[in-house]
Amino acid sequence: MKLAVIGTGYVGLVSGTCFAEMGNTVICVDNNPDKLEKLNKRIVPIYEPGLEILFQRNIDKKRLSFTSDLRRAVEESEIIFLCLPTPQGEDGSADLKYVFGVAEEIGKILQSLPNNEFKIIVNKSTVPVGTSTAVRQIIEKYNIENFEVVSNPEFLREGFAVDDFMKPDRIVVGARNPKAFEKMRILYEPFVRQGNPIFEMDPESAEVTKYASNSYLAMRITFMNELANFCEKAGANVEMVRKAMGSDSRIGKRFLFPGIGYGGSCFPKDVNALIKTSEEFGSPMKILKVVDEVNKNQKQLLVKKVKEHFNGNIEGKKFAVWGLSFKPNTDDMREAPSIVIINQLLDSNAKVVAYDPAAMENARFYLGDKPEYAQDQYSALPDADALLILTEWNEFRNPDFDKIKSLLKNKLIFDGRNIFDPAKMKELGFTYYSIGRKPVNN
Numbered sequence: 001m002k003l004a005v006i007g008t009g010y011v012g013l014v015s016g017t018c019f020a021e022m023g024n025t026v027i028c029v030d031n032n033p034d035k036l037e038k039l040n041k042r043i044v045p046i047y048e049p050g051l052e053i054l055f056q057r058n059i060d061k062k063r064l065s066f067t068s069d070l071r072r073a074v075e076e077s078e079i080i081f082l083c084l085p086t087p088q089g090e091d092g093s094a095d096l097k098y099v100f101g102v103a104e105e106i107g108k109i110l111q112s113l114p115n116n117e118f119k120i121i122v123n124k125s126t127v128p129v130g131t132s133t134a135v136r137q138i139i140e141k142y143n144i145e146n147f148e149v150v151s152n153p154e155f156l157r158e159g160f161a162v163d164d165f166m167k168p169d170r171i172v173v174g175a176r177n178p179k180a181f182e183k184m185r186i187l188y189e190p191f192v193r194q195g196n197p198i199f200e201m202d203p204e205s206a207e208v209t210k211y212a213s214n215s216y217l218a219m220r221i222t223f224m225n226e227l228a229n230f231c232e233k234a235g236a237n238v239e240m241v242r243k244a245m246g247s248d249s250r251i252g253k254r255f256l257f258p259g260i261g262y263g264g265s266c267f268p269k270d271v272n273a274l275i276k277t278s279e280e281f282g283s284p285m286k287i288l289k290v291v292d293e294v295n296k297n298q299k300q301l302l303v304k305k306v307k308e309h310f311n312g313n314i315e316g317k318k319f320a321v322w323g324l325s326f327k328p329n330t331d332d333m334r335e336a337p338s339i340v341i342i343n344q345l346l347d348s349n350a351k352v353v354a355y356d357p358a359a360m361e362n363a364r365f366y367l368g369d370k371p372e373y374a375q376d377q378y379s380a381l382p383d384a385d386a387l388l389i390l391t392e393w394n395e396f397r398n399p400d401f402d403k404i405k406s407l408l409k410n411k412l413i414f415d416g417r418n419i420f421d422p423a424k425m426k427e428l429g430f431t432y433y434s435i436g437r438k439p440v441n442n
């Protein structure tokens, strides 16, 4: 099939590349000249495991190309995917200016085309209920009839994006036109061979499914974060509770890890967008307001522990930070807890030396040169008063503890991700604070 993908960010680039891998011809459009320059020089502009090899192969096979020419992409494609940003607006709602702006451009382009071939415009961006209808109305203004707007929300996770796209748990397609369902079925058939379902529904239900999934997962993590804080006070160990809870098949093991609050480009903004739309429809989801509030507080938790340890004064102290990205295996810093934590430390006149395996360049954008950036995990440590672990990258899980001891000023670790065993830390002689477990004093 001939496809266009508008917006080559995490979703657009991964979707475009994976569709090309299945034999489709994909033209990717972006309006960011720096990004396009990189893509056309065959440089993958994001860190996403497994993407590089598919990207190079499909460019070689001439199935994947990049352009700023929206007109050509629309003209040459049967299906046009919108993978555009839908950031949080000032009032919490999703800002749809990118989606609506491109819909206007597509309307104009379709109006000016000599032929009148059937086109499908697919919304892959996360958009509030009713957006498919709004996009349809924008395109109809240009007297176009032979088209359909489909809602096909994306569920990939950063860091596992290629795997998630290639082997999705499910595909959701919201449409009204049988011809559109049929085309989408053909396009996705290679991805569902292993037996995972395509759920076909109306566009409104598809749009709600995306927000419901993200908000539910955010709520689950938030439940665990509050439970962890309670366990700590009550003398229980949240990791033991988590494992025992998760073995109930009705609960399940995944997404029960407590930490320093969820971040990323999706959960925080999508929870807020659903709060807003549910209010607009007169059916407020009160539970999500609490989720958002508890999550914001959870991002403050680690610095509270640090300050308590130092009797309230951390002025002039130096902290080594391992991990900046909002989770491992990505360079994405959007809404990362590290931003809140590092700013709190700096505001208290402490010094910060940080290291991350992939996110240092993006971190500079959010944190500037206020923290120092170390070349590797150990060079962040010399003379630091404590080590803070903010992202659970695998390379932090089994470090050289003797080296850590010899480099740090104090044998003191604040672990926001529970990557170490408290008993082992006791044995190694560290004072160790984690989430939802008793502190280890040495």
Ligand SMILES: NC(=O)c1ccc[n+]([C@@H]2O[C@H](COP(=O)([O-])OP(=O)(O)OC[C@H]3O[C@@H](n4cnc5c(N)ncnc54)[C@H](O)[C@@H]3O)[C@@H](O)[C@H]2O)c1
Pocket: 006, 007, 008, 009, 010, 011, 012, 029, 030, 031, 032, 035, 083, 084, 085, 086, 098, 101, 102, 124, 125, 126, 127, 154, 155, 156, 157, 158, 265, 266
């Ligand atoms: N990142 C994820 O893991 C993820 C997963 C599922 C869904 N989503 C949703 O998918 C959407 C895209 O997210 P993302 O993380 O890929 O965003 P992103 O910011 O990484 O990428 C968006 C791209 O769109 C481009 N763009 C903006 N305006 C444009 C225009 N007028 N014409 C052409 N290109 C334009 C930008 O330059 C950028 O490259 C959002 O709605 C998001 O909520 C994201």
Ligand SMILES: O=c1ccn([C@@H]2O[C@H](COP(=O)(O)OP(=O)(O)O[C@H]3O[C@H](CO)[C@@H](O)[C@H](O)[C@H]3O)[C@@H](O)[C@H]2O)c(=O)[nH]1
Pocket: 126, 154, 155, 156, 157, 158, 159, 214, 217, 221, 254, 255, 256, 257, 258, 259, 260, 261, 262, 263, 264, 265, 266, 267, 326, 327
């Ligand atoms: O048990 C857990 C699991 C995750 N997190 C945190 O939750 C956030 C989000 O993690 P994750 O869901 O893995 O990352 P994203 O790449 O943001 O993916 C989410 O958001 C995407 C964008 O909508 C969806 O497509 C995905 O299905 C959804 O998982 C991160 O800060 C994690 O540290 C926890 O604290 N505990």
